[in-house]
Amino acid sequence: SHITQIIESSKNGNLNLLNSLIKQLKNDTDSDPSLTPLSDDDLSHILTALTAEMSRLDAPVFSDLIATILNLNCAIHRSSVAKLYVRFLTVLVSAAPKWITEIYRRIVARFLYPTSEDDHYAISSILSVVPTSSSTLGKIITKQFPDITEETVSIVNYLDNCLYVLRYCPELSQSIWNSIFEILVRIDVELVLDDDEDDDEDQMDQTAGYDDLFEDDAMSENELSSPAQDASEPPISSDDVDPKEEQVDEADEDGDDDDGPSAKQLRATLDALLARIFSSCDSAFSDSAAHSEDTSALYSTFLSAFRTYLLPTHRTQFTQFLMFKTSQASPVFMDAFLVCLIEAALSPYDNIQCRLKAVQYIGSYVARAKSLTRGQMLFVVSMLVSWVDRYIRERESEVASTNSMIRFSLFYAVVQSMFYIFCFRHRDLRHTKEDDIEKEALAATELPAAPSEWVFGLDQFFQRAITSQFNPLKYCNKSVVSMFAKVAHRHDVVYCYSIMEQNRRGLGLQRTPSAPLVNSIIDFTEVEAYFPFDPFTLRNSKRYITHLYVEWSSVADVDED
Numbered sequence: 383s384h385i386t387q388i389i390e391s392s393k394n395g396n397l398n399l400l401n402s403l404i405k406q407l408k409n410d411t412d413s414d415p416s417l418t419p420l421s422d423d424d425l426s427h428i429l430t431a432l433t434a435e436m437s438r439l440d441a442p443v444f445s446d447l448i449a450t451i452l453n454l455n456c457a458i459h460r461s462s463v464a465k466l467y468v469r470f471l472t473v474l475v476s477a478a479p480k481w482i483t484e485i486y487r488r489i490v491a492r493f494l495y496p497t498s499e500d501d502h503y504a505i506s507s508i509l510s511v512v513p514t515s516s517s518t519l520g521k522i523i524t525k526q527f528p529d530i531t532e533e534t535v536s537i538v539n540y541l542d543n544c545l546y547v548l549r550y551c552p553e554l555s556q557s558i559w560n561s562i563f564e565i566l567v568r569i570d571v572e573l574v575l576d577d578d579e580d581d582d583e584d585q586m587d588q589t590a591g592y593d594d595l596f597e598d599d600a601m602s603e604n605e606l607s608s609p610a611q612d613a614s615e616p617p618i619s620s621d622d623v624d625p626k627e628e629q630v631d632e633a634d635e636d637g638d639d640d641d642g643p644s645a646k647q648l649r650a651t652l653d654a655l656l657a658r659i660f661s662s663c664d665s666a667f668s669d670s671a672a673h674s675e676d677t678s679a680l681y682s683t684f685l686s687a688f689r690t691y692l693l694p695t696h697r698t699q700f701t702q703f704l705m706f707k708t709s710q711a712s713p714v715f716m717d718a719f720l721v722c723l724i725e726a727a728l729s730p731y732d733n734i735q736c737r738l739k740a741v742q743y744i745g746s747y748v749a750r751a752k753s754l755t756r757g758q759m760l761f762v763v764s765m766l767v768s769w770v771d772r773y774i775r776e777r778e779s780e781v782a783s784t785n786s787m788i789r790f791s792l793f794y795a796v797v798q799s800m801f802y803i804f805c806f807r808h809r810d811l812r813h814t815k816e817d818d819i820e821k822e823a824l825a826a827t828e829l830p831a832a833p834s835e836w837v838f839g840l841d842q843f844f845q846r847a848i849t850s851q852f853n854p855l856k857y858c859n860k861s862v863v864s865m866f867a868k869v870a871h872r873h874d875v876v877y878c879y880s881i882m883e884q885n886r887r888g889l890g891l892q893r894t895p896s897a898p899l900v901n902s903i904i905d906f907t908e909v910e911a912y913f914p915f916d917p918f919t920l921r922n923s924k925r926y927i928t929h930l931y932v933e934w935s936s937v938a939d940v941d942e943d
Contacts, residue, residue, distance in 0.1 A: 383431055384431070385428065385431035385432055385435060386431070386435065387399065388400050388403055389435055389438050389439070389444075392443050392444070393438075393441070393443070397443070400443070400444075400447060403428070403447065404446055404447055404450050405417060406420055407420070407428070407447075407450045407451060407454065408450055408453075422460050422462070422463050425454075425463055425466075426462060426463055426466055429451075429463070429466040429467055429469070429470050430466060432447075432451070432470060433466070433469055433470045433473050436470075436473045436474060436477045437477060439474075439477075439478075440477055440478045448474065448481065449484075451467075451470065452481075452484065452485060452488050453488065454467065464500045464503070467500075467504070468500070468503055468504045468507050471485055471504055471507070471508060472507050472508060472510075472511045475508055475511060475512055475515075476511055476512075479512060479515075482508065482512060482515050482518060483518055483522070485504075485508065486505070486508075486515070486518060486519050486522045487522055487526070489501050489504060489505060490519075490522050490523055490526050490543075491526065493523075493526070493539065493540045493543035493544070494528060494532070494536040494539055494540055495536075495539055496539055496542075497539070497542050497543050497546055501543075502543075502546050502547070502550070505519065505547065505550075505551075506550045506551070509550070509551060516551055516553055516554060519547075519551070519554065520554045520557040520558070521557075523544060523547065523554070523557070523558060523561065524557055524558075524560075524561045527540065527561045527564075527565060528540050528565075530565060530568050530569050530572065530642075530643065530648065530651070531642055531643055534647065534650050534651040534654055537565070537651055537654075537655065538651075538654050538655060538658060541562065541655055541658055541659070542658065544558050544561070544562065545658075545662055552676070555679070555680065555683050556683050556686070559683050559684065559687055560687055560690065560691070562655075562659070563687040563688075563690075563691045563692070563701070563704075564691055565655075566652065566655060566656070566700075566701040566704075567691045567692060567695055567698060567701050569648050569651060569652045569655075570652060570698040570699055570700055570701045571695060571696075571697075571698060572645075572648055573645060573648055573649060573652065573699060573700075574697045574698065574699060576645040576648075596805070596861070596865050596934045596938070649920070652700060652701075652920065653920040653921060653922050653923050654922065654923075656700060656701075656703070656704070656920060656923040656926075657920075657922045657923040657926070659704060660704075660707060660923055660926035660927075661926070663704075663707060663708055663926075664926070666680055667681075667707075667708050667711035667712075668711075672711045672712045672715075673712065673714075677711075681708055681709075681711075681715050681718070684704065684705060684708055685705070685718060685719065685722060688702075688705050688722070689722065689726075692705070693726060693736055693739055693740065693743075694735075694736060694739075695739075696735075696739075697912055698914070699916075700918065700920055700923075702743070702914045702915065703915070703918055703927055705719060706747070706750075706751065706915055706927070706930065706931075707926060707927060707930060709751070710751055710752070710753035710754075710930050713755060713758070716751070716753065716754060716755075716758060717758065719747070720744070720747070720758065720761075720762060723740045723743050723744045723747070724740075724744065724762070724765055726739075726740035727740035727741045727744060727796075728765070728769060734791070734792060737792055738791065738792060738795050738910075741792065741795040741796050741799055742795065742799070742910075742912050742913060742914060743914050743915075744762060744766070744799055745798065745799025745800070745802045745803055745913060746799075746802070746913035746914045746915040746916070747914075747915055748762050748763075748799075748803050748806075748807065749802055749803050749805070749806035749807065749913075749915075749932065750806070750915040750931055750932045751915075751930065751932070752929070752930050752931060752932050753930060756810050759803075759807060759810060760810075760837060762803075763800070763803065763811070763837070763838065763840075764838055766796055766799065766800055766803075767800075767838045767840070767843055769796060770793070770796055770797060770800070770843070770847060771843065771846070773793050773796075774846065774847070774850050774852070777790070777793075778850055778851050778852065781851040781852060782851070786906065787852075787857060787906040788906040790852055790857075791906070791909055793852060793854075794852070794854055794857045794858055794908075794909040795909050795910075797847055797852075797854040797858060798854070798858040798859060798862055798909055798911070800844075800847075801858060801862050801863065801865075801866035802862055802866075802913065804840070804844075804866060804869065804870065804875075805862075805865050805866055805869050805937075806932060806934070806937050807937075808869060808873055808875075809937070811836055811837050811840060812835055812836060812837070813834060813835050813836055813837050836875065840875065841874075841875045841876055844870065844875060844876040845876050848876060848878060848881060849881070853881070853885070855867075855878055855881050855882055855885060856885040856908075857906065857907075857908050857909060858908060858909055859908055859909065859910075859911030860908065861911065862911055863878070863882065866878070867879060867882060869939075872939060915931075917931075917933075918931070
């Protein structure tokens with residue numbers, strides 16, 4: 383055959399026929415105008431013949447020929463050509479495994495474009511021949527993951543292709559989801575930094591950004607009523623990206639747009655990515671699939687990525703809602719998430735920043751997760767009550783000799799989370815006959831087991847906490863303290879206003895004989911009021927969260943709005 387003749391002449395040093403074939407495959411009419419484009423039949427014949435002669439192609443002289451074939455876009459040809467192309471690839475990697483990396487690299491480079499069945503058929507076929515090459519594929523996917531500066535559509539296309547890979551190569555779940563979490567967090571952090579810069583430019587005061595802690599998102603009903611994209615629909619395209627989110631206003635145009643994507647573009651990208659992931663999770667975490675081994679394994683992967691990428695990150699706004707959503711698919715998943723947070727928060731071996739972040743997650747999750755059972759909420763509250771009570775007993779004496787209240791920042795974070803939880807969940811914190819867990823929790827504290835309408839004697843607990851020398855009403859966030867004081871007073875739990883007024887006037891709490899005035903310590907103003915599950919405001923992906931989310935308006939009394 384003609385191919386056999388080309389191979390033999392090339393091995394004898396005559397490369398004319400080989401170079402001519404390469405030009406034909408490249409359709410290089412610029413260097414040779416006499417060339418005619420190859421038809422599908424011609425290409426089928428060449429691929430079939432080369433596959434049959436594969437054992438003779440493992441020589442340096444044929445490297446350019448093979449590289450040229452790897453560059454072919456068989457998607458523009460009929461399906462029979464694509465099948466022959468994949469057959470060529472599988473025989474090639476069997477005869478010369480050295481080509482596997484290059485094949486994967488070229489296919490993965492096309493992940494920036496809409497999902498191609500032919501590309502994934504090629505990858506899955508190669509994996510069936512060389513299963514151990516999955517690790518190579520995973521490394522290439524991770525390495526070639528697009529930067530946040532790429533166009534929104536390109537990043538979403540890459541995500542879609544990655545999710546497609548997991549259909550036939552689940553062993554890459556950890557590495558692919560790690561890469562997905564990483565880019566989500568990177569975009570999220572950029573948005574937070576941009577918000578912080580805006581706050582600095584506006585010269586806002588200390589409490590700026592926190593006054594709306596108890597405000598619901600103001601997104602209109604029309605924006606929330608758009609139908610959710612079905613999981614069976616085609617991958618997100620440019621039509622799925624809200625043009626309003628992509629527009630750059632005059633302020634952005636006047637900024638340093640040349641240095642990277644605008645905040646609006648980043649926001650649109652994160653919105654599109656999360657919408658696609660949430661849609662995928664609706665299927666994977668459906669009622670029928672929630673208890674399957676595959677879903678449990680996927681959730682474990684998410685939990686691991688959360689510990690690695692989210693928990694150590696100072697602040698993010700939206701990525702954590704992936705855990706918020708998937709955890710509520712099952713009580714078991716909610717338990718696992720809470721245990722993860724409690725272990726991180728109360729473990730003396732983790733660094734303080736990680737512990738503080740975990741406490742913030744606990745308070746926000748217990749307040750906002752609509753699927754959380756009362757038993758789960760009471761378990762968390764009992765842990766926090768016991769911890770705070772023990773902390774006061776063991777460390778209150780240190781206040782008398784310290785000149786830095788920041789050393790007690792974890793205590794303030796836990797108490798602040800308790801304030802926040804009470805504001806949202808006070809209706810569920812009243813004592814009932816079924817609250818047997820209360821006896822065990824009280825046994826670990828020195829709180830009197832006197833009759834109380836509140837579980838764990840919360841009225842006595844809060845009284846002891848706010849009158850301790852730690853003075854949490856001074857060092858917890860003002861907005862949280864203000865709302866807690868209002869709710870607690872309305873329900874006759876504890877009266878905070880006298881201490882708040884003393885703090886306002888700079889009098890502090892009445893000191894013990896050997897204790898300095900708490901307010902004389904000026905190096906620490908208040909604990910950060912970061913609640914990771916504050917209202918979710920991304921336009922397209924919000925619809926996947928709303929039914930799982932406790933809005934402040936649904937739990938607040940009329941005069942607390």
